[in-house]
Amino acid sequence: MHTLIIIDDEEEIRNGLSRFFPWHELGYEVVRTFDNGKAALDYLLTHPVDVALCDIRMPIMTGIELAERLHREKSETALLFLTGHKDFEYAKQAIIFNVNNYIVKPTKYEELYAIFSSLKLELDEKKGGSERKIESDHGSVIRAVKLFVNQHYQDVTLEKAANHVHLNPYYLSSYFKEKTGENFSDYVLRAKMRKAVELLADIRYKTYEVSEMVGYSNAKNFTRTFKKFYGVTPREYKQSGAPSE
Structure with a gap:
């Protein structure tokens, strides 16, 4: 767990962030909250803390x-x-003093989740005394997700994949993109299209049957997606052979 303090002179915001945002799911523990910068500084000078989420305009400091x-x-x-x-x-001064990010109120749940998910990856790599172990852990999660997608391509969702590896969907989405350079949805689409090509090569299956087998209840949507992905329709593929990605 990475330690976190929250600094905001508005009690409602301070308490709301500390109590109702799922910090533990992301790997953070809120150790203290403060209503002004001076109290937070005094604490930070004597206690090692990984992250501080801080309001700009506050009394005292x-x-x-x-x-x-x-x-x-x-x-x-x-x-x-x-x-x-x-x-x-304010933004310029934030850059001068190496502030990591600048979040505008009212905060959006998804934005806060994405920012702290990305930050966690940075902190993990910075803290990990053994980089090889961290990369190994990252690789294990990504492999597990990809295997799950390729086994459940017909009805896989981000939520199902996240549940499979015990991660929050928002976190997994950011994590997958960070580690593979590809959006989760794009990887799922690729898995479906590859399976579709494999099935279309089997003369026993008609296009509408392949469509259902890879998770498309509407054959027209499947045909449209297949053509956009490969440049040919399923029928054209059957006639001419393997398309290229």
Whole structure:
């Protein structure tokens, strides 16, 4: 688990983020919350913390002032700004002080999930004293997901694949893209199309039957997708031979 503190002078936001966002699913533990930057700084100077999610405009010490001080102290805490102010000057200062990201209120669940999912991968690699073990773990998850897709191509979904490897769907989507360079949905489509080619080569199956076998209840949708993917229709493929991806 990566340690996390939340800093915001608005109690409703502070408590809402700390209590109701699924941090544990992403691999984070909220260890403290603060209502101003000075209290957070005092804590950070004596306690190692992996991540700080911080509002910009606060009493006593602003988020910018906190970022400047942490930068001066060469702190390894990853700092993310949370603010309702779309102000370019703030954004520029965030860049100067190596702030990791800039999240505008009101926060969207999917955006927050994606940002912290990506950050977790960075923190894992930074923290892991054994890179080979981390990469091995990453590879095992990706292999398991790909195997699941190729075994259940007919009705596979992101939710089913995520459940199979015990990950949240939002996290798996970001994770899969990060590690393979390909969207999960694109990989599923490729698996379906490859299976379709294999089945179309068997003269026993008609196009509408292949369509159903790879998860398309509507044969017209299957034909349209197949042609977009391979450049020929299923009928044309049967007549002329194997298409190229």
